Amino acid sequence: MTDLERRLMAYADGELAPEEAAELEAELARRPELARRLRRYRESAALLRAAFPIEPVPPALEARVRALARRAAWRRRGRRLLPLAAALALGLVMGQGLRWDDGGAGDGELARVLSRVPSGMVGEGEILPTASYRTPEGVWCRSFERATPAGVRAGIACRTEEGGWRLRLWAELPAAAGGYAPASGGDPLAAAASALGLVPLGPEEERARLERD
Amino acid sequence: MEDELVAMLPRLRRMARALCRREEEVDDLVQGTCERALRGRSGFLAGTRFDSWLFRIMQNLWLDRVARERRCGERLALEEAREVMGADGARAVEAHLTLAAVRRLVRALPPEQRLALVLVALEGLSYREAAERMGVPLGTLMSRLGRARRRLVELLEGEAAEEDRR
Numbered sequence: 042m043t044d045l046e047r048r049l050m051a052y053a054d055g056e057l058a059p060e061e062a063a064e065l066e067a068e069l070a071r072r073p074e075l076a077r078r079l080r081r082y083r084e085s086a087a088l089l090r091a092a093f094p095i096e097p098v099p100p101a102l103e104a105r106v107r108a109l110a111r112r113a114a115w116r117r118r119g120r121r122l123l124p125l126a127a128a129l130a131l132g133l134v135m136g137q138g139l140r141w142d143d144g145g146a147g148d149g150e151l152a153r154v155l156s157r158v159p160s161g162m163v164g165e166g167e168i169l170p171t172a173s174y175r176t177p178e179g180v181w182c183r184s185f186e187r188a189t190p191a192g193v194r195a196g197i198a199c200r201t202e203e204g205g206w207r208l209r210l211w212a213e214l215p216a217a218a219g220g221y222a223p224a225s226g227g228d229p230l231a232a233a234a235s236a237l238g239l240v241p242l243g244p245e246e247e248r249a250r251l252e253r254d
Numbered sequence: 255m256e257d258e259l260v261a262m263l264p265r266l267r268r269m270a271r272a273l274c275r276r277e278e279e280v281d282d283l284v285q286g287t288c289e290r291a292l293r294g295r296s297g298f299l300a301g302t303r304f305d306s307w308l309f310r311i312m313q314n315l316w317l318d319r320v321a322r323e324r325r326c327g328e329r330l331a332l333e334e335a336r337e338v339m340g341a342d343g344a345r346a347v348e349a350h351l352t353l354a355a356v357r358r359l360v361r362a363l364p365p366e367q368r369l370a371l372v373l374v375a376l377e378g379l380s381y382r383e384a385a386e387r388m389g390v391p392l393g394t395l396m397s398r399l400g401r402a403r404r405r406l407v408e409l410l411e412g413e414a415a416e417e418d419r420r
Contacts, residue, residue: 046404081407082403085406085409085410088353088356088410089272091353091356093357094268096267103263106259106260106263106284107256109289109292110260110292113295
C-alpha cells in the first residue's frame with residue numbers, strides 16, 4: 042500500500058491529523074482521480090455496513106442464551122450445596138433444614154417441570170432439573186434445584202405409579218454469603234442420589250423418558 | 255447479566271457474521287461468546303464497557319477457532335477461499351455488485367485483515383483502539399486494514415467499469 046493510498050484511507054476514516062488533512066485536501070483539489078479514489082473508500086465503508094446490517098435475533102438463539110445465563114446463575118448458588126451432598130453421602134441426614142419427605146406430593150409446577158424439562162434447562166417457577174436417575178426397580182427419579190424466598194431448595198423426586206411425582210428428599214439452604222466452594226459441575230445431589238441407590242441416566246435415556254410424557 | 259447479554263445479541267451477531275466464513279458458524283460463535291462471558295463474568299471490570307468486553311471475548315474465541323482450523327484444516331480453508339474467489343473471478347466481478355458479493359469478499363479475506371476491517375468499519379473503533387485490541391502496532395493495523403479496504407475498493411471500481419461498458 043502506497044503512502045498516498047494509506048493517507049487517503051485514513052482521511053476517509055477521519056483519522057488524519059488536521060495539518061496532514063489540509064495537505065491532502067490541497068492534493069485532492071489538484072487531482073480528480075484521487076477524489077474519485079477517496080469516494081470509493083467512503084463508499085466501501087458504507088457498503089460494508091450495509092452488507093452486515095443489525096438483524097433480528099433468532100428466537101432460538103435468544104432462548105439458548107437466556108437458559109445459559111440462568112444456568113450460570115444457578116451454578117453460583119448451587120456451589121453452596123456441595124457440602125450438603127457430601128453430608129448426605131455419609132448418611133448424616135439430620136442436618137439443619139434437611140428432611141426426609143413423608144410422602145407429600147410435589148406441587149403441579151414442579152411436576153410439570155420434572156416431566157418436561159431436560160436437565161440443565163431452567164423451567165417455569167425457576168425450577169432447574171439437574172439430573173435424571175432410576176431406582177433399581179426402574180422408577181424414574183430426578184434431582185432439581187429451586188429458588189425460594191429464603192435461598193435454594195434442592196431435592197430428589199421420583200415418579201409415582203399414578204404418573205405424579207413424590208419428593209424423596211429435599212434440603213433447604215439459606216442464601217447466605219460465604220461457604221464458596223470450587224465448582225465441580227453436574228448435580229450437587231449426585232452423592233445423595235448414589236446413597237439412595239439411584240443410578241444416573243444418560244441424556245439419551247432421559248430424552249426417551251421425557252418424550253414418553 | 256441475562257438481560258444485558260440478550261440486549262447485546264444483535265451487535266454480537268453482526269460481528270460474528272462478518273468474522274465467520276460459514277453462516278452456520280455464526281450463532282455458534284455468538285453462543286460460545288455468551289458461555290465464556292458467563293463463565294468469566296468476574297473478569298468484567300465494573301466501570302468498563304460491557305460491549306467492548308464482549309467483543310473482545312468473541313474476538314479471542316474466534317481467533318482460537320481460526321488457529322485450530324489452521325492447524326488441522328489449512329488445505330480445506332485454502333480450497334474454500336479459492337472457491338470463493340473463483341465465484342467472483344479475480345477481476346471479472348459479477349455484473350451486479352450485490353451485498354452478497356461484499357460478504358463473500360470479506361469472508362475470503364485472511365483472518366487478520368478481516369478482523370481489522372470489522373473492528374474499524376463495523377464496530378467503529380479508532381485505528382489506535384483497533385491496534386490495541388489486536389495487540390499490534392498502529393502501522394500493522396493500517397496495512398492490514400488497507401489491504402482489506404483496497405480489495406473492497408477494487409470490487410467497487412470493477413463494478414463502475416462494468417457500468418461504463420454497458
